[in-house]
Amino acid sequence: MDPRTRAQDVMRCDLCETAVVQMHCDTCLVNLCTACVGKHMISDESMDHKVVKFQFRKSTPLYPGCKSHNKQQCTMYCNQCDIPVCTKCLASDQHLGHKLSEVLQVMDEKKEKNIKELTELKATIYPTYQDIASDVQNRMSQLEKEYGDLSTAITKHGEDWHREIDKLVKTFKAEVDEMKNTQLQTLQKHLDEINKKMSDIKDEINSVEMAIDTNDLSKLFSITSHVYIYRNLPQKLAPSLSKFIPEKIQGLFGTLTSSSLTSDKHGYSMKTTQKSPEAGSSPPVKQLLDEPETVTTIATEYNEYLYNVAYLSDEEIWTSGRDNTMKLYSINQGSQLKSIPTKSGKMPYDIAVTKRGDLLYTDYWDRTVNIVKNKKIEGVIRLQNWIPYNVCSTSSGDLLVIMDSDDYTQTKVVCYSGSTEKQTIQFDDKGKPLYSSGYHVRYITENRNLDICVSDSGSKAAVVVNQAGKLRFRYTGHTPAPKNQPFSPVGITTDSQSHILTADDYNDCVHIIDQDGQFLCYIDCGLSAPCGLCTDTNDNLFVAQRFNKKVKKIKYMH
Template identity: 85%
Template sequence: MDPRTSAQDVMRCDLCETTVVQMHCDTCLVNLCTACVGKHMISDESKDHKVVKFQARKSTPLYPGCTTHSKQQCTMYCNKCDIPVCTKCLASDQHLGHKLSEILQIVDEKKDKILKEQTELKEKIYPNYKDIASDVKNRMSQLQKEYGDLSTAITKHGEDWHREIDKLVKKLRAEVDEMKNTQLQTLQKHLDEINKTMSDIKDEINAVEMAIDTNDLSKLFKVTSNVNIYRSLPQKLIPTLSKFIPEKIQEEKLGKMFGTLSSGSFTSDKDGYRMKTTQKSLEAGSSPPVKQLLDEPETVTTIDTGYEVLYNVACLSDEEIWTSGNDSTMKLYSINQGSLLKSIATKSGKEPYDIAVTKSGDLVYTDYWDRTVNIVKNEKIKEVIRLQNWIPKSVCSTSSGDLLVIMTSDDRKQTKVVHYSGSTEKQTIQFDDKGTPLYSSGTYYRYIAENRNLDICVSDNGAKAVVVVNQAGKLRFRYTGHTPAPKNKPFNSRGITTDSQSHILIADYNNDCVHIIDQDGQFLRYIDCGLSEPRGLCIDTNDNLFVAQLRNTQVKKIKYMC
């Protein structure tokens, strides 16, 4: 048996190809037996051969060759030129005065960066893609079921008709199957693309692992990462299911009277998938623990704010709240101690119209008087938005970290909601599909909040209603109160907020209570707890409600869910 070709053979010397490997040249990456070491050392005397025991191979760094000076190894790194350099490079004037580092230090830093990105790929990005693939599969399964239910409904309706319409039933069922297949094919294509990306990520992880494992530093410097590309998760395809609309049976116009199918389609929600996070606060779109409303909400604590009139409250954390009233000072209070921790005055010296806390924990306020929206960072006020011909009213921070601002025109005849990313206007919401204004005109109170399902909820005091639109600005519903109210007075909406269950909570100034409705506008219950003229509202991460009371200037913390 030829020892060089035996499947059970051990590793052999690269020179003689017969003797078992005992040594290794880290410079040339050659396996050697002891007898061939001398022969290898004199084979190329221009190299500094580093021969070590085979078990200790890759222990000697293989420095990159200098691109300027042949046969020179680069042991240093020029930080300004961002290249490896050799001793001859350093002796020249080319890098005079430049900051230099040992190349092994730069290698360690690059390894750390690569390993962090590899960890992100392994532990965060790839699992997210895996979850997305599972979500698409579930949607496909649900689509199968719902289209099956649709076919059954059509068949059942067809059984009530005469035999003459059997062909119409078959035609409509064929349309259902065609739409189902089309949408399934679209989702399958989407899934294939996701699986392809997942495969690419795995390949990149493997490539990084191989580069990290080698002692060939030139290969390491060639490693490039596509992690920035993979951070941008794919769009979320949501199929719009066709609906079967039956009609009463008549002898004429059978085709029209039997019923029609609305077109099935997809909507593409680019923000539908989000990276999972370990933040304490829940992101929009994630699944929070299911909670139940308490039969008897209870007041946990009361905080005196010291204002003459109290307007707004905003949760900074589960321990601290911001407040604002009828002067220029915004005050931060300890919830448990009820003590004042900090005060910030507006730049204009006027009272803020509304306050909110951004996703990053900064205070934001609207200044009605100088038409600005401002953010407070490290106790310094930065103007983010300055309006012309419009006056800002209420503001809220979105789950993506953007701002929603509701504003009125100078002549008070128009009201609109504007979505900002930083100072950039992304979207304006003002009219419904028929061109009718969504919001009232005039000098009324208006407050805004984003729900967990990304609906935009506006408490419109002028319309005596809560106006809810979806993320695209399409009207979903209007809530105009519930009868009987605690004091049997007309609904008078003020502050608005939402909780982890997508409930919408609205302060009712006339009835000294807070309304709770679900995300579709159905009334659930009232919270009163001895409230007096409720104005501003906010919710902490544990779903405790904070209510700012106008003239007694107290903030009440209320537990209403468990």
């Protein structure tokens, strides 16, 4: 048959193999022509043949055969035994009192479940594995590049060493020649003095011999002996030869740190089909500016210190300091728009803004986390035996609260859904505390990749864990720092590129690191005691300066 016309050939009866198919047996899954239907029906009279028109094939449900009773179809399903059963099974005492369902109902439920699982496999799981495979391939490509860069760096270092060694060899050889010439000149001078004395001795020998051989007494008496002089032999010069002491190159040239592959079962997250700023497509790639610039400065009206700043909109920011009010400021006008006192009348320890735009604050004094809605303050969380410090609202609407125990010996991060505790993050895989305990400044934020980032002044580190609470890395600063002071992390925030930005109190700057903890650059725009940080939707940075009580808006990305 011509392959080009094979698809146009009609289907033939499975029995006679000549007539065109018109019917179908849903029981035996056999295609039949009209003439062969009767022949098929009597071929096995024990079977309940369901013959339908070909276009309605597979419309008749095929009940499973009973494993206990031959040739019986199971029309019911025993939920307790989790098996299909036939009428003879039901007539026995085996399933007496068991809850039963129709097989078709169970089949529909299983189909619905399978459809959901199939949808999940196709829409979520398989694309996630595709992304993971792509991520691994990208990591392999990056690994090839980075190891290539490593080899290049070693080669360059070797070439630098060759040049330095050539210089050292020339220097050493010049010093050797100089030492040799100096010592040879000294020895030559000494030799010349000895040769002079040897000549004088020979002259004296001749004079004495001539006086002895003569009978002229005047000559004999005129001889003056110098033997006593020559008895004092010249000093012996023993040159001390310089030695070359070679050093082992390997320890001086450099070292290679060990490499490893760590396994992190929580490292990937399932791909989602929901579209949101956090879970949707990746944001456009932005580049850091070579020179960050101050866009505007807002002078707040706090009498003492300014601690915190939180982004509300492109026009407004919330602030808090060492008094009992939280103040809303216009970014463009720099004017105060609103002032809300705390419920307890005490200073708010930290502030944050929820996804819905409501103001959150922690109250150290009455151990609460509160939300402000329409100027009304509602308590969301009230703690027992723990003191809340800093808070942030996550992309999913949960709250992350960092807190100390009453005796200041323990510190932990707790995730809340409303007032319900969902997760506690306190120790690493070895059972050691993730965060320093005691009265230290700590800020908390969530990164775009769902990492939880804490700036911990007690341990002088930014501590980053993944969504499951497993430690990813600690960032302990970068040298040289602008003021060459130890790293002192306070405020912390993130941006659309998953950069982590941490205020450094001692060095009057902000560190920018990537989501894996690699240092990128400093922001140093004449900052003074930077404290709280936040970013807006355009990746502008807001910095609360503690002592001068001013908020700076800084542009640091293209």
